[in-house]
Amino acid sequence: MSVVPMPGTAAEIEPPVSLWRDAWHRLRRNKLAVFGLAVVVILAFTALFGPYLTPYDFLSQDLNSRNLAPSLSHLFGTDDLGRDVFSRVVYGTRTAFLVAIVVTFIAVVIGVTLGALAGFFGGWLDRIVMWLTDMTMSIPNLLLVVVINASLKSPITSWMESRYLATLNPVYRETIWVDFLLVFGSMALISWPPYARLVRAQVLSIRSRPYITAAQALGLTNRIILMRYVVPNALGPLIVAVSAGLGTAMVLESAFSFLGVGVNPPTPSWGNMISDGLRVWQHYPHLLAAPAAVLGLASVAFSFLGDGLNDALNPRGAK
Amino acid sequence: MMMANDIRPEPSAKTGERLLDVKGLTIEIDTRNGPATIVDGIDLHVNKGETLGIVGESGCGKSLTMLSMMRLLPNKIKVTKGEANFAGRDLQKMSNSDLRKVRGGDVGFIFQDPMTSLNPVMRIGQQLAEPLIYHRGMSKAEARKRAGELLKLVGIPGAEDRLDAYPHELSGGMRQRVMIAIGLACNPQLLIADEPTTALDVTIQAQIVDLVKDLRDKLGMSVVWITHDLALIAGLVDRINVLYAGTVVEDAPVDALFANPSHPYTQGLLASIPKLSDERSTRLSSIGGTPPEPGRRPKGCPFAPRCPLAEAICHERVPSLEGLGQNGAHRVACFVAQRKLEAA
Ligand SMILES: Nc1ncnc2c1ncn2[C@@H]1O[C@H](COP(=O)(O)OP(=O)(O)O)[C@@H](O)[C@H]1O
Ligand code: SF4
Ligand SMILES: [Mg+2]
Numbered sequence: 001m002s003v004v005p006m007p008g009t010a011a012e013i014e015p016p017v018s019l020w021r022d023a024w025h026r027l028r029r030n031k032l033a034v035f036g037l038a039v040v041v042i043l044a045f046t047a048l049f050g051p052y053l054t055p056y057d058f059l060s061q062d063l064n065s066r067n068l069a070p071s072l073s074h075l076f077g078t079d080d081l082g083r084d085v086f087s088r089v090v091y092g093t094r095t096a097f098l099v100a101i102v103v104t105f106i107a108v109v110i111g112v113t114l115g116a117l118a119g120f121f122g123g124w125l126d127r128i129v130m131w132l133t134d135m136t137m138s139i140p141n142l143l144l145v146v147v148i149n150a151s152l153k154s155p156i157t158s159w160m161e162s163r164y165l166a167t168l169n170p171v172y173r174e175t176i177w178v179d180f181l182l183v184f185g186s187m188a189l190i191s192w193p194p195y196a197r198l199v200r201a202q203v204l205s206i207r208s209r210p211y212i213t214a215a216q217a218l219g220l221t222n223r224i225i226l227m228r229y230v231v232p233n234a235l236g237p238l239i240v241a242v243s244a245g246l247g248t249a250m251v252l253e254s255a256f257s258f259l260g261v262g263v264n265p266p267t268p269s270w271g272n273m274i275s276d277g278l279r280v281w282q283h284y285p286h287l288l289a290a291p292a293a294v295l296g297l298a299s300v301a302f303s304f305l306g307d308g309l310n311d312a313l314n315p316r317g318a319k
Numbered sequence: 320m321m322m323a324n325d326i327r328p329e330p331s332a333k334t335g336e337r338l339l340d341v342k343g344l345t346i347e348i349d350t351r352n353g354p355a356t357i358v359d360g361i362d363l364h365v366n367k368g369e370t371l372g373i374v375g376e377s378g379c380g381k382s383l384t385m386l387s388m389m390r391l392l393p394n395k396i397k398v399t400k401g402e403a404n405f406a407g408r409d410l411q412k413m414s415n416s417d418l419r420k421v422r423g424g425d426v427g428f429i430f431q432d433p434m435t436s437l438n439p440v441m442r443i444g445q446q447l448a449e450p451l452i453y454h455r456g457m458s459k460a461e462a463r464k465r466a467g468e469l470l471k472l473v474g475i476p477g478a479e480d481r482l483d484a485y486p487h488e489l490s491g492g493m494r495q496r497v498m499i500a501i502g503l504a505c506n507p508q509l510l511i512a513d514e515p516t517t518a519l520d521v522t523i524q525a526q527i528v529d530l531v532k533d534l535r536d537k538l539g540m541s542v543v544w545i546t547h548d549l550a551l552i553a554g555l556v557d558r559i560n561v562l563y564a565g566t567v568v569e570d571a572p573v574d575a576l577f578a579n580p581s582h583p584y585t586q587g588l589l590a591s592i593p594k595l596s597d598e599r600s601t602r603l604s605s606i607g608g609t610p611p612e613p614g615r616r617p618k619g620c621p622f623a624p625r626c627p628l629a630e631a632i633c634h635e636r637v638p639s640l641e642g643l644g645q646n647g648a649h650r651v652a653c654f655v656a657q658r659k660l661e662a663a
Contacts, residue, residue, distance in 0.1 A: 122394075208393070210435040216391055217430075218450045218501065219423035228449075232440045314440070 026312040033308020039301035046090055047097040054091070056084035069286060076290040080280070085290050088268040092291060095269040096298065099184065100249040106188035108242055111195025118196070119203030129200070133193040141190045141252075142259060148186040149261040153178070183263060187252055191245065198241055202234040209233075236313040243306030247299035254295060270295045337404075338509055338541050339365040339388075344401035346380065346387050346565070348613055355614030358384055358565035359621075360401065362640070365509065370535060370542040372552045372573070374588065375562035378610050381545045382431075384565075385511050389422055406508070424454040427502030429512040433494035433519075437486040443470075443497050444482030447504055454505045469500040474530060492523035496530065503534060510535070511543045516551065528555050549588055553577065561585045564610050564621035567640060571649040581643060581656040583626050620653070628655045 027033050055073075061081045070077040076085035118129035156178050164172035206212065207230070215225045250270070257263065257271030258278070270291040277288030346358035358380040365371045373381050386392050388403040388410055403410045405421060413421070422428075430436040438446055447469055448462035457465065463482065470478035473496040486494055495515055502510055512531065516524035532555050535542050544552055549559070559576045561569040561584060569582040580586045587606035608625040611617060617624055623633040632654055640652040643660050651657065 210430055210432055211438045213386070213391055214428065214430055214436045214498075214501075215438070215449075217389060217422055217428040218453075219419040219421070220449060220453060221419065224449070224453070228441065229438050233438070 023309070023312040027308050030308045030311060032304040033312070036301040036304030036306075036308060039297060040305055043093055043298055043301070044097065047094040050090035050093055054084070054087035056087045069284075077284070077286040079276070079287055080284075085273075085287065088273060089270070089290055089294055092268045092270045092273060093294070095263055095267060096250045096253065096295070099187070099253045099263065099269070100246045102184050103187040103191060103249045103252075104242060104245045106184065107191035107245065108195050108238075110188070111192040111197075112199050112238070114192070115196035115199030115201075116203055119200040119207070126200075129196060133196050136190065137193045142255065144190055145186040145256060146259060146261055148189070149182055153182055156182075179263070183253070183256065183261070186261075187249065187256070191249065191252070195238070195241060195245070198237055199234065202237060203230065206230050206233050236310045239313060240306040240310040243309060244303045247302030250295060251299055336367045337364045338367045338369075338406060339363075339543070340404040341384070341388060342402050342404070344384065344387065344403060345399050346383055346392070347397055347399050349395040349397075350614060352614060354399075356565070356616060357396065357613045358387070359616070361562075361566055363560055363567055363570075365541050365543055367508075368539060368541055369558065370544065370556045372549075372556035372559040373543060373545045373562055374547065374549050374552075374559055376547055376610055378612075379562045380565035381562055382513050384562075385428075385513055385543070385545065389426065389428075390418060391422075420454065423450045423507075424505050425508050427505070427507035427510045429495070429498050429502045429510065429515045431514040431517055433491055433498050433515075434486075436498060437494060439486055442483050442485060443489070447482075447497070447501055450501065450504045465504070466500075469504055470497070472503070472534070473497070473500045475500075491519050492526065495519060495523075495527055499527070499530065499534070503538065506538060507540060509541045509543065511545075513545045514547070515544075516546075516548075524551060528552065531555070561588065564616060566621060566652065568622065568653065569651045570640060571651075575649045579649070581649070581651040581660075582622075582653045583628050583655070584622050622653075630655065 027037070061083055063081070066078060066080055076089060079085055079088070114129045114132070118126040160172045160178065163169070212225060212229055215229050220229075253263065253269060254271035254274050257269060258275040260275075263269040263272060273291040274288060274295065277284075277291065281288040341361060341363045343360045343362060344358060345356065345360050347354040347356050361380075361384055363371075363373075363384075373384075375381055383392065383396065387396075387398050388405075390398075390410065392398070398411060401411070405426065408417075410418060410421065437443065444463055444466045447466035448457075448459065451457045451462040451465055452459065455462075467479045467482055470481055475481055475493060475496055481489070481493075486497070489497065495518075498515070499512075502512075510531070515531075516527050519527065528551060531542065531544070542556075544556060546552055552559075553573060556573050558570070558572050560567045561576075561582060563584050569576065569580070569585045571579075571581075576585065577589070580589050584606070591606070606625055611621060611624070617634070619632075619634040619636055620626070620629070620638055623629045626633065636654075638652045638654050638657070640650045641657050643649045643651055643657070
């Protein structure tokens with residue numbers, strides 16, 4: 001039998017490794033992705049260990065050294081209470097990651113579940129999910145969040161206070177976490193629709209691909225087809241979205257802080273630092289520049305990493 | 320290339336032992352204007368060891384007939400009547416788990432487009448191993464070894480090294496060989512090839528036909544080969560069914576069909592086989608028009624609107640598939656052809 005000459009040789013083919021190992025090899029060849037990954041790793045390390053390594057406590061005030069410009073002893077200067085801005089930015093990294101991870105996690109769980117169900121089952125379920133998605137997306141995000149915070153925060157807080165007075169149960173005394181709950185909850189509530197849309201579209205499109213019919217014609221079970229054929233093919237775009245979404249959540253937290261519904265002071269967040277800095281930036285630009293630059297860097301890094309991961313997870317090379 | 324046909328045991332076509340027997344299969348699609356018939360009570364069969372060619376223009380329902388037998392139809396398309404018996408069991412009534420054993424285990428499929436019919440994010444070795452692990456209960460290592468043998472069997476150079484390639488790293492012809500290897504992985508009794516060469520270059524097409532012929536003779540399976548290119552499969556098949564608008568209009572041993580094409584549609588198909596010097600063409604140059612769309616089937620003979628020989632009766636009644644000559648092995652669904660033969 002005659003045989004067609006093959007392009008390339010066997011030597012070009014790498015040793016047998018999993019899809020993920022392959023993806024890693026491809027990721028390393030992408031400069032922007034490596035940059036993004038490096039920044040993300042450094043920030044994550046900072047979020048985990050930074051607060052133990054900073055030269056100053058993020059809360060300690062030194063009223064003799066207020067609003068100092070950046071110097072060797074205060075890398076990013078000090079703020080109007082004489083707190084070290086570098087230490088606060090470092091601690092803010094922890095807040096940013098906490099917010100981003102929790103919010104994105106909730107949003108992805110909601111979005112992937114609803115989107116996959118809608119795409120897989122279609123029919124009335126699909127219509128309901130799509131209606132919910134459109135509804136949520138059509139309401140201006142910030143408006144929704146402000147309304148939620150304004151309408152829920154004080155009733156919950158006062159309910160807890162009355163419970164505390166009635167039962168003296170210490171669970172009801174701490175109201176800080178209500179803040180977090182509301183911030184996280186309302187951010188997740190406006191963040192899930194893009195994930196739902198993405199996953200629904202992915203499932204719909206992959207379901208009708210010829211390789212799915214081919215896999216069914218091989219007699220493979222639905223579970224194997226879902227796990228090895230549908231999910232891996234749907235993963236690339238979702239990972240991009242999640243990675244970019246982490247950056248977006250960090251930016252969103254800043255927007256909330258600016259509106260006064262973000263993470264509450266004195267817990268440092270880049271968002272409340274930026275909104276404080278905005279008031280005095282003409283006099284003390286470093287108070288705005290330091291947190292804003294770090295936020296920008298983080299957001300860009302997550303988006304580069306996401307794009308790189310998509311290309312890496314997709315052996316076809318093209319998107 | 321040697322014609323392996325000579326050493327092949329006589330197909331049991333004469334004993335008539337049917338491996339696949341489709342009776343009155345009707346396929347409908349849900350449209351905005353209600354259900355429309357795509358395939359209208361089709362009858363066809365494949366004997367043990369036989370190779371059947373199914374020929375017809377695009378849109379005649381060739382693919383859907385094959386998919387529907389294995390219950391692989393897309394959402395809005397359904398089988399509303401009929402049965403599809405494989406080795407004596409009706410695939411339409413079988414439980415899902417029994418059906419899964421037939422799919423890939425007893426019946427192998429090769430699809431039209433090797434570019435999109437392989438999972439782009441799975442190495443081809445693993446895609447080959449999947450049915451072996453599932454149907455044959457092999458370990459991963461055994462399946463990998465067998466996958467390498469299969470790639471060698473379908474003539475892929477450096478077979479073992481190719482196990483770790485992704486589909487996009489192979490040429491179209493190589494990918495189709497991989498598809499064939501996957502279709503053959505579990506030694507099926509029946510291989511269904513749905514226009515497996517349409518997406519390939521002309522030179523590669525002939526190689527793929529030769530490859531399947533070779534493998535069929537080695538492995539002794541039955542084959543259904545779907546195409547719109549009669550000339551391509553002339554040397555491969557034992558018998559041909561000509562399909563038009565979801566019905567078989569002519570059924571004949573391959574030699575009889577070429578020697579004495581009886582249905583006007585078959586005659587048109589043969590007349591449109593391009594000469595060697597011509598560009599490859601899938602158009603029926605000698606027959607104007609196109610097959611009817613689902614939901615717009617004419618009354619009477621479905622071919623009547625395009626038929627140069629159509630008479631009044633053709634627009635009224637549907638001709639049935641009747642045997643010509645003594646042994647009845649050559650059958651045609653055409654009033655005019657049947658009358659001509661009676662007169663002779
Ligand atoms: N997924 C689908 N959705 C709607 N119509 C389809 C679909 N698949 C096939 N059809 C219609 O069914 C008819 C038969 O299609 P098919 O079996 O693919 O024809 P063939 O394989 O002979 O080219 C065509 O008219 C086509 O338009
Ligand atoms: S039955 Fe009539 S219309 Fe149909 S193919 Fe024969 S001659 Fe043509
Ligand atoms: Mg087809």
